[in-house]
Amino acid sequence: MKKRRKYFIIPIIILLVFFVCDNIFGGVTIPVKKIFLALFSGPDTALPQTEHSFIKDIICNFRLPKATTALLAGVGLSLCGIQMQTLFRNPLADPYILGVSASSGLGVAIFVMGGSALGINLNSAAFQTFGIAGAAMAGAILLLLLILALSERLKDNLSLLIFGVMISSIASALINLLQYASSESALKMYVVWTLGSFSGLKSGQLLILALLLVAGIALSVYNIKDLNAIMLGEQYANAAGINTKRIKVRIIVATTLLAGGITAFCGPIGFIGIAVPHIARLIYKDADHRVLVPASAILGGGMMLIADTLSQLPGSGSVIPINTMAALLGIPVIFAIIIKNRA
Amino acid sequence: MERKLEIRSLELKVGSGRESRVIFSGIDAVAEKSQFIALVGANGKGKSTLLKTISGILPKYGDGEILFAGKPLEEYLTRERSEIFSFVGAGSPRARHLSVRGLMSINRYYKTNWLGTIKAEDMQQISKALEMVSLPGFEERDSSVLSDGEYQRVTIAAAIAQDTECIILDEPTAFLDIANRFLITKLLRDIAHKSGKCVIFSTHDLQSALQMCDKIWVMACDGFYDDTPRQLMEHDVFNKIFDRQEIVFDKVTRSFETTNDRQ
Numbered sequence: 354m355k356k357r358r359k360y361f362i363i364p365i366i367i368l369l370v371f372f373v374c375d376n377i378f379g380g381v382t383i384p385v386k387k388i389f390l391a392l393f394s395g396p397d398t399a400l401p402q403t404e405h406s407f408i409k410d411i412i413c414n415f416r417l418p419k420a421t422t423a424l425l426a427g428v429g430l431s432l433c434g435i436q437m438q439t440l441f442r443n444p445l446a447d448p449y450i451l452g453v454s455a456s457s458g459l460g461v462a463i464f465v466m467g468g469s470a471l472g473i474n475l476n477s478a479a480f481q482t483f484g485i486a487g488a489a490m491a492g493a494i495l496l497l498l499l500i501l502a503l504s505e506r507l508k509d510n511l512s513l514l515i516f517g518v519m520i521s522s523i524a525s526a527l528i529n530l531l532q533y534a535s536s537e538s539a540l541k542m543y544v545v546w547t548l549g550s551f552s553g554l555k556s557g558q559l560l561i562l563a564l565l566l567v568a569g570i571a572l573s574v575y576n577i578k579d580l581n582a583i584m585l586g587e588q589y590a591n592a593a594g595i596n597t598k599r600i601k602v603r604i605i606v607a608t609t610l611l612a613g614g615i616t617a618f619c620g621p622i623g624f625i626g627i628a629v630p631h632i633a634r635l636i637y638k639d640a641d642h643r644v645l646v647p648a649s650a651i652l653g654g655g656m657m658l659i660a661d662t663l664s665q666l667p668g669s670g671s672v673i674p675i676n677t678m679a680a681l682l683g684i685p686v687i688f689a690i691i692i693k694n695r696a
Numbered sequence: 697m698e699r700k701l702e703i704r705s706l707e708l709k710v711g712s713g714r715e716s717r718v719i720f721s722g723i724d725a726v727a728e729k730s731q732f733i734a735l736v737g738a739n740g741k742g743k744s745t746l747l748k749t750i751s752g753i754l755p756k757y758g759d760g761e762i763l764f765a766g767k768p769l770e771e772y773l774t775r776e777r778s779e780i781f782s783f784v785g786a787g788s789p790r791a792r793h794l795s796v797r798g799l800m801s802i803n804r805y806y807k808t809n810w811l812g813t814i815k816a817e818d819m820q821q822i823s824k825a826l827e828m829v830s831l832p833g834f835e836e837r838d839s840s841v842l843s844d845g846e847y848q849r850v851t852i853a854a855a856i857a858q859d860t861e862c863i864i865l866d867e868p869t870a871f872l873d874i875a876n877r878f879l880i881t882k883l884l885r886d887i888a889h890k891s892g893k894c895v896i897f898s899t900h901d902l903q904s905a906l907q908m909c910d911k912i913w914v915m916a917c918d919g920f921y922d923d924t925p926r927q928l929m930e931h932d933v934f935n936k937i938f939d940r941q942e943i944v945f946d947k948v949t950r951s952f953e954t955t956n957d958r959q
Contacts, residue, residue, distance in 0.1 A: 594778015
């Protein structure tokens with residue numbers, strides 16, 4: 354295991370490289386040297402005043418917040434994925450399996466489409482800054498409260514899994530109903546949110562997101578021992594004298610904070626959360642969550658930064674949705690690792 | 697107070713609310729230090745339910761009481777209970793890439809810090825337990841690729857490493873061949889007699905139970921019996937295990953046969 358821990362160095366380097374790349378590429382490509390000059394020195398002959406402030410503005414107000422959001426989202430979704438897969442002992446479990454994405458989506462749909470029906474100005478600054486994120490977070494929190502209220506009745510993990518799937522189905526049905534009755538502009542706003550994006554987050558939004566994610570990540574780290582304990586199922590953990598009810602609640606709260614926060618501010622970003630834990634298991638060949646949790650966090654952050662950098666289509670001036678890029682990038686990686694592992 | 701397990705007029709229930717039903721009642725039994733006890737009974741009688749109830753995995757039961765050292769089981773904290781009972785379930789699940797040490801560490805978690813870091817003392821217990829089940833040096837092996845017999849031994853070693861006063865096992869020999877069945881049963885008897893632990897296990901292998909156990913708990917059609925193999929045979933208890941008259945127990949061969957075989 355100690356040997357495998359050395360393998361953390363390469364993913365960390367990749368993560369850092371792509372964090373820088375995410376700041377370099379975009380509508381305008383900015384060389385690393387100019388980024389450092391703009392951020393850490395005043396205007397001089399090497400970087401004239403206009404270019405200095407232009408680059409500083411782009412980096413500080415757009416690219417740095419976007420790269421930070423991508424990093425945090427990648428870390429958060431991967432941590433959700435590993436926790437859900439371990440809790441349900443199901444390799445297909447993803448961050449949204451409890452219905453977080455669907456309930457957040459329903460919150461947004463009610464807010465956007467309902468707001469439109471009530472004649473609220475969808476383009477107002479307040480609406481766009483906190484309205485959508487607030488509605489999504491409200492949806493996720495309501496789901497969390499519902500699960501916690503029903504936790505005594507949802508005795509086993511299978512019941513919880515079925516509950517999550519049912520919530521997703523109900524929410525999808527209600528969203529369809531709202532879409533059918535909504536205006537074109539509201540529908541467009543909702544669809545754009547579902548495509549996922551890390552850009553356009555204001556500093557206030559980023560702060561709220563960061564607080565939610567830091568809390569979720571801290572709780573996920575605290576859950577490491579619990580995750581190891583329930584890896585062989587609830588009965589084994591119970592027999593070893595571990596309170597599985599408490600464990601389940603902690604994992605659900607961590608997942609809701611992470612997946613709910615990310616969905617609220619960035620949209621329902623798929624694929625990374627389900628794929629990265631598998632990549633971590635295949636690379637590190639260890640079931641110990643003291644290895645898998647940090648590995649998933651680092652690989653998830655790195656993969657999301659790669660996806661975000663590539664989604665800028667460097668040199669083309671166009672951008673493709675992050676959800677599309679995450680899937681296009683991740684699926685070949687999974688196939689490659691599985692084939693190599695089987696050979 | 698003697699540290700023994702006492703079960704008094706226990707009623708076993710399954711299901712909850714309106715769907716709950718009593719599956720067995722009137723269980724009176726005692727298990728003491730160093731005793732090796734087999735639990736036998738027909739399928740569906742509630743052997744697993746009884747063992748899980750004793751070990752605290754199924755905390756709710758009907759009437760009656762379960763006492764350890766004179767104190768009702770429900771008055772023990774989860775942590776305290778994990779120092780008294782360890783449980784090995786039937787067909788324990790496996791996890792890919794989980795080392796034997798990693799698996800056995802779970803049974804030591806009640807003694808570890810928030811991250812589950814095991815100390816030198818825990819490592820020693822794990823190595824000692826693996827030696828007891830004749831798997832020395834297996835610590836770093838991947839538990840998911842072990843044979844069924846080896847994996848069963850590892851789960852038993854994990855229960856030993858938990859260092860409890862009672863080890864409870866639900867059909868530990870169910871998936872094993874004849875040789876492994878015999879070796880595991882002998883191993884459990886040695887653990888009970890040499891380390892002073894009380895070992896209770898459910899089985900359908902009555903011959904081994906008669907040959908090796910100090911006591912047998914029988915979940916029969918007309919009630920629960922707790923006695924030595926000799927006494928149970930003298931009182932013809934084994935003929936009451938199955939609710940079928942054509943199946944009879946032969947005291948000479950110590951096995952079941954049908955009435956047709958006898959004729």
